[in-house]
Amino acid sequence: MESLRLTFQVAGGDLTHAGEASSQVKQTLRKMGYDSDTIRRVSVCMYEGEINMVIHANGGTATVDVGLDDITITLADVGPGIPDVEQAMQAGFTTAGDQVRDLGFGAGMGLPNMKKYSDEMNIESTVGVGTTVTMVVRIP
């Protein structure tokens, strides 16, 4: 099987449509016959990353490379960047404002979830330039 690449433009600030790219990826993986645990893990990683781009980075691009052995999710934005990645990775750390908190976001659990549900995770971030998060979910 050749690897399949899915690409999505994720709009910033629009929380009514947030999560649609993740839903599409899930549907595609289901049609391709991936096991439910792998689909769940990809869904969590992708959704959290997608929402972060919407809320914190004014949108960005999500790319999903579906291979035979693993699925790689890349979320690239040209947002404000993360000044202290180690701090951002801590459970409970958030800079989310009241508006998004009222909707149920801002627990500071997105990045920890991404770490927990992926096999590999890397964050490249430069303040004023942007952030690229890469996650690999290996297929059992």
Added chain:
Amino acid sequence: MTVQELVSQLELTVFHLEDGGRAVTGGGYCGDLLSWVMGKAPADGVWMTIMSNVNVAAVAALTDLACVILTESVAPDDPLLRKAELQGINLLGSSLSTYECAVKLSAALGG
């Protein structure tokens, strides 16, 4: 136990019932912070929450929940209701508190 049986036993309001025959095998999860739910809600389970905005549908769909129960007589806002219909989410309601609802759910699922 199916979602339809749960509706009867817990006297739930039906906002949208896509698949009443769906089996509830994953237990339950209570919470209003979406990332916690995303990380912990069990597949084929029941999520009890007071959140009523459209993002509830995305979380329910991505975690493969059997159904969502909005507790405390909370009603879904219009975008959530539309998304539940569109994505085929079983969206229910209860006048009970989240705690009371969870207790009843636990009894219905056999402790």
